[in-house]
Amino acid sequence: xxxxxxxxxxxxxxxxxxxxxxxxxxxxxxxxxxxxxxxxxxxxxxxxxxxxxxxxxxxxxxxxxxxxxxxxxxxxxxxxxxxxxxxxxxxxxxxxxxxxxxxxxxxxxxxxxxxxxxxxxxxxxxxxxxxxxxxxxxxxxxxxxxxxxxxxxxxxxxxxxxxxxxxxxxxxxxxxxxxxxxxxxxxxxxxxxxxxxxxxxxxxxxxxxxxxxxxxxxxxxxxxxxxxxxxxxxxxxxxxxxxxxxxxxxxxxxxxxxxxxxxxxxxxxxxxxxxxxxxxxxxxxxxxxxxxxxxxxxxxxxxxxxxxxxxxxxxxxxxxxxxxxxxxxxxxxxxxxx
Amino acid sequence: xxxxxxxxxxxxxxxxxxxxxxxxxxxxxxxxxxxxxxxxxxxxxxxxxxxxxxxxxxxxxxxxxxxxxxxxxxxxxxxxxxxxxxxxxxxxxxxxxxxxxxxxxxxxxxxxxxxxxxxxxxxxxxxxxxxxxxxxxxxxxxxxxxxxxxxxxxxxxxxxxxxxxxxxxxxxxxxxxxxxxxxxxxxxxxxxxxxxxxxxxxxxxxxxxxxxxxxxxxxxxxxxxxxxxxxxxxxxxxxxxxxxxxxxxxxxxxxxxxxxxxxxxxxxxxxxxxxxxxxxxxxxxxxxxxxxxxxxxxxxxxxxxxxxxxxxxxxxxxxxxxxxxxxxxxxxxxxxxxxxxxxxxxxxxxxx
Numbered sequence: 001x002x003x004x005x006x007x008x009x010x011x012x013x014x015x016x017x018x019x020x021x022x023x024x025x026x027x028x029x030x031x032x033x034x035x036x037x038x039x040x041x042x043x044x045x046x047x048x049x050x051x052x053x054x055x056x057x058x059x060x061x062x063x064x065x066x067x068x069x070x071x072x073x074x075x076x077x078x079x080x081x082x083x084x085x086x087x088x089x090x091x092x093x094x095x096x097x098x099x100x101x102x103x104x105x106x107x108x109x110x111x112x113x114x115x116x117x118x119x120x121x122x123x124x125x126x127x128x129x130x131x132x133x134x135x136x137x138x139x140x141x142x143x144x145x146x147x148x149x150x151x152x153x154x155x156x157x158x159x160x161x162x163x164x165x166x167x168x169x170x171x172x173x174x175x176x177x178x179x180x181x182x183x184x185x186x187x188x189x190x191x192x193x194x195x196x197x198x199x200x201x202x203x204x205x206x207x208x209x210x211x212x213x214x215x216x217x218x219x220x221x222x223x224x225x226x227x228x229x230x231x232x233x234x235x236x237x238x239x240x241x242x243x244x245x246x247x248x249x250x251x252x253x254x255x256x257x258x259x260x261x262x263x264x265x266x267x268x269x270x271x272x273x274x275x276x277x278x279x280x281x282x283x284x285x286x287x288x289x290x291x292x293x294x295x296x297x298x299x300x301x302x303x304x305x306x307x308x309x310x311x312x313x314x315x316x317x318x319x320x321x322x323x324x325x326x327x328x329x330x331x332x333x334x335x336x337x338x
Numbered sequence: 339x340x341x342x343x344x345x346x347x348x349x350x351x352x353x354x355x356x357x358x359x360x361x362x363x364x365x366x367x368x369x370x371x372x373x374x375x376x377x378x379x380x381x382x383x384x385x386x387x388x389x390x391x392x393x394x395x396x397x398x399x400x401x402x403x404x405x406x407x408x409x410x411x412x413x414x415x416x417x418x419x420x421x422x423x424x425x426x427x428x429x430x431x432x433x434x435x436x437x438x439x440x441x442x443x444x445x446x447x448x449x450x451x452x453x454x455x456x457x458x459x460x461x462x463x464x465x466x467x468x469x470x471x472x473x474x475x476x477x478x479x480x481x482x483x484x485x486x487x488x489x490x491x492x493x494x495x496x497x498x499x500x501x502x503x504x505x506x507x508x509x510x511x512x513x514x515x516x517x518x519x520x521x522x523x524x525x526x527x528x529x530x531x532x533x534x535x536x537x538x539x540x541x542x543x544x545x546x547x548x549x550x551x552x553x554x555x556x557x558x559x560x561x562x563x564x565x566x567x568x569x570x571x572x573x574x575x576x577x578x579x580x581x582x583x584x585x586x587x588x589x590x591x592x593x594x595x596x597x598x599x600x601x602x603x604x605x606x607x608x609x610x611x612x613x614x615x616x617x618x619x620x621x622x623x624x625x626x627x628x629x630x631x632x633x634x635x636x637x638x639x640x641x642x643x644x645x646x647x648x649x650x651x652x653x654x655x656x657x658x659x660x661x662x663x664x665x666x667x668x669x670x671x672x673x674x675x676x677x678x679x680x681x682x683x684x685x686x687x688x689x690x
Contacts, residue, residue, distance in 0.1 A: 059440040068436050167528020169454055171482075249429065254486070255454035258528070263427040301430075305437035310394070311423045311430060 027203050028195070034202075035288030041328070042276065042292035046299060053303030060306050071183075073298035074190030077291060078245040079269035081193050082238030084290045085201070087273050089231055090214035090282025091139065091146035093238050095131070096269055097261030098157035100246035103128045105161050107177075107247070108170035108256035117176045125243050131157060132239025136232030161258050171255035181244075181251035189244055198287045207285070210234060214282020245269075264315065268297050271318060275325040296321070374659065378642050379649045381415055387644050388443035389473075389637075390435050391421040392451045397613070398633055400683045402474070405637025406447075413645055418443075428455040435459040445469045445644045450476045453530075461486040469647055473640050475530040491647055494640050497660040498531045499538030501629045504665055505582040505608045506542040508627055510549055512606055517548025518579035521571050523592060525584040526558045535584045535610070552578060557588050564591030572599055580606040586616035586628055593624050612666055612674075612682060620671045627667035630674075634681040635661040 036043070053060045079096050086093045107124030111117060131153060138149045181189070201207035212220040213227055221227050245265075250256045274280070275296060276289025297318065304314045389406055391399050403419055410417040420438055422431040431451050436459045438446065446468055450456040453476045460478060463470055464487060472478055472493045483490055502522075509520055522539050525532030536554065543551055552575045557564035564583060568591065572578055583589035589609025596602040602624065609616050612630030619625035643655045666674055678685045 059442070062440050064440050065437070068433070072433055165528070167526060168533075169452060171454060252432070252458050253428070253452070253454040254457055254482075255452075257428055257452050257454060259426045259428060259452070263429045264423075265429050301433060302437050305420070305434050306440060308418065308420075311421065311427075311434065312394075315423055 027199060031198055031202055032288075035286075038286060039277065039289045039292055042289060042296065046292060046296050049296065049299050049303065053299070053307065056303070056307045060303060065302055065306065069295070069298045069302050071186050072301065073291075073294040074187040075245060075248055076265065076268045076272055076297060077190040077294040078186075078193055078241050078248065079238075079266070080272040080290045080294055081190075081197050081287065082241030083269050084273040084276075084278055084285055084287055085197070085210060085234045086146075086238050087278045087280060088201075088211050088214050088282055088285040089234050090217070090280075091231070091235070092270065092280070093132075093135065093150045093235065094147060094266070094270070095135065095150040095153035095157060096238065096242040096245075097263075097266030098154045098161065099128055099131050099239055099242040100249065100261040100266075101256075101258060102131070102157040102161045102164075103243040104246035104250045104256040104260060105165050105170060105258060108173055108250060109164060111173055111177060112170055117174050117180075121177065121247065124247070125240055128239035128243030128246075129236040130239070132236035132242075133232050135239070136228075136235030139235070140228035140231050158262075165256075165258040167258055169253075169255040169257045173250070173254060173256070177247075178251040178254055181247045186248045186252075189248065193241060193244070194287060194291060201285045201287060206230075211283055211285055214284070216283075264318075268294075268318070271322050272297055274322055277325070293325075374639055375642050375646060375654055378413060378645055379651065381413055381645050382649065385415040385444040385645070385648055386442070387415055387417045387641065388438050388441065388446045389417060389419050389449075389640075390431065390438060390446065390456075391419065391449045391473075392425045392431065393423060393427075394419075394421045395424065397683045398611070401633040401681060402449075402637045404680070404683070405632075405634035405639075406641055407637075408634075409638040409641035413641065415641065415645065417641065422451065425451055428452050431455060432459060436462070439463055439466060439468070443468060444648055445471065447471045447473050447640050447644065448478075449473045450478060452476050453479065453482070457482055457486050457488070460488045460490075464489045469644075471640050471643060471647075473636055477530070491652060492643055492655045493658045494636050494643065495658070495660060496631050496633075496636065497663070498534035499541070500660070500663060501610050501631065502535045502538035502582065502584070503542040504629045504663065505610075506539060506546060506549065508608060508665060509580040509582065509606055510546045512626075513549070513579060515548060517546070518550070519552045519575055519577050520549050520580040520582060521551065521553040521555075521575065521578055523564050523567055523571075523581065523583040523588045524554060524556045525588070527556050532556070532559075532584055539582060549580075557583075557591065559585055559587060561587045561591035561594075564588035565595045568592035568595035569599065572596070572601060578605060581608065583607070583609050585609060586611045586613045586625075589625055589628070590615055590619060593619065612685075614685065617666070617671060617675065617685065620666060620668060621675075623668065627665050629663055630666050630682070631663045632661040632681060 083093060103124040106127055107120045110120035110123055135150050135153055138144050139146050209220065209225045210230055212225060213230060217227055246260065249260055272293030273290045275293035277286045278284055278289060300317060301314060391402065393399060406417050420434050422434060428451050432455050435456055439459060439462060446463055448456055448460065448470055460470060470490050472490050474495050477493055478488060478490060524536050543549055553571050555567045557567045568581065581592050583592055586609035589607055592607055593602065606626045608626055609628040612628045616625055616628045620628065639659055646652060646654050675685060
């Protein structure tokens with residue numbers, strides 16, 4: 001994919017995007033067809049999971065469970081969408097959990113201090129974008145390993161969260177904020193973010209360039225792609241998605257928790273793209289695969305919960321699935337090469 | 339006559355605050371202590387009770403679980419346990435409880451990891467007509483219950499503040515009229531237990547003018563940090579006579595600092611929780627005392643309260659119910675080791 005279309009460099013994306021819009025529906029149709037061809041194995045895996053769990057527990061086939069799975073998957077999807085792009089550039093961001101906690105805490109604290117909802121929420125989003133941009137900058141200009149750069153950010157943001165909050169949650173948040181990020185809004189944000197990102201990634205030059213960075217950074221640079229700027233943008237986007245996920249979590253708890261994001265949510269945000277067939281080497285952005293990864297993880301969690309399997313075993317199962325997905329990926333790639 | 343009456347009443351009150359646990363002869367059935375509600379009716383059917391805890395991965399929760407299980411076996415009800423992998427897994431615990439709701443339990447006992455993470459599923463449970471009991475902290479506050487339409491029958495837990503009141507009183511008793519300097523090593527600032535324990539320490543201290551609090555410093559429940567904090571404390575206040583640590587781990591850290599300074603044995607060091615290491619330290623004359631509390635009892639009481647509620651006798655259940663607390667020191671530690679294996683899994687490990 002990273003062919004001659006990259007040549008010509010950046011700078012005309014905005015006009016390109018607008019002319020894209022009328023053709024969006026047709027694009028979506030073609031995209032879905034391609035996604036189905038790429039990810040039929042994942043769809044099959046999901047179907048098998050549903051079948052197993054419906055046999056294992058009489059309570060599994062239930063509208064309440066379906067609603068829970070969709071909501072939980074959407075929550076992971078918000079972060080995983082951003083992560084897919086980061087992975088496509090050949091990077092990783094382990095600081096999402098901490099970014100999520102810090103920005104939510106800042107927004108909630110501002111609201112409790114009397115700041116109106118909109119400016120407070122914007123401040124959180126800006127902070128998230130700033131954290132992401134900072135990550136991207138030190139990776140680009142200081143040539144730090146993405147893992148190390150974001151690990152440092154994890155510690156930094158988590159510490160700041162504890163300092164700001166004094167260790168206790170910020171509660172009593174305005175109704176206008178919680179209702180904007182609650183219940184079905186989680187699905188709206190998750191799916192909306194995914195669809196927009198899919199359009200950009202698969203139908204614009206920008207998307208090709210982002211994947212190009214992961215494919216071959218030097219070639220991209222020689223072809224005139226503004227590699228560093230794009231990478232910073234991708235990390236900033238990931239930061240914004242982490243903040244949005246944090247807001248939905250804050251809304252559902254009706255409080256900003258200093259320990260939010262410490263749980264396995266950040267791990268699942270990285271696991272979902274990998275299960276979905278995105279390689280850590282970069283150069284590939286299978287967003288539909290990421291969606292399936294989120295659904296598989298959420299189905300598995302709910303299914304195991306309902307079947308009464310202890311949560312420790314669920315972590316073992318998730319680890320197993322990641323190893324399985326990566327192995328499959330490696331094997332299929334090897335076949336293609338040989 | 340009247341003064342005699344008030345004296346008796348105040349004596350009873352003192353006895354009550356000092357922990358109702360009377361000394362029990364070896365071999366006696368301690369279960370009699372736990373029957374807080376008197377006669378429990380025979381359940382009219384085999385109720386299914388769901389319990390969601392923070393985690394299983396420490397002794398504290400195992401003891402709680404044993405209490406649930408023993409009571410459930412005694413009364414013939416079924417109890418199923420759920421728990422997140424760790425205490426900070428707020429989201430996993432929330433999702434777990436949401437998934438529990440479809441399993442049609444007659445009652446759910448919740449031990450939330452934070453004050454807020456289970457609000458949403460708890461509100462849903464109330465909407466579905468499933469009664470809830472809040473076991474241990476975190477506590478879903480009255481305001482949150484009202485705001486989110488959550489009905490909680492009872493809060494069955496431990497009085498954190500009371501534990502540090504025990505510390506202050508123990509110290510006052512040991513130091514006598516002369517009194518002296520006392521310092522407190524607190525847990526992670528912001529956590530319920532740390533905050534309430536500090537509050538208990540401060541309020542009780544106001545009653546004893548002969549005790550002078552010279553330092554209150556946090557060591558985040560951590561043994562190593564407590565060692566550093568305690569070293570600083572005795573450096574700055576060489577006349578300190580009493581160290582009150584918010585948990586046993588930190589008390590053991592403080593003991594290490596005293597050892598390093600060659601001051602071990604010069605002062606009273608108190609911990610809290612009664613963990614196995616602390617019991618050994620009491621036996622070895624290193625730790626002066628630990629305030630232990632019956633985690634087991636909270637589980638046991640919850641099952642009894644659940645049966646009462648489900649049998650329509652909910653008026654017998656108080657809004658809050660605290661577990662017994664005891665001071666363990668050199669004078670009684672051998673008796674506790676011999677008799678408490680069932681209630682403290684850590685203790686069982688010591689005797690084996």
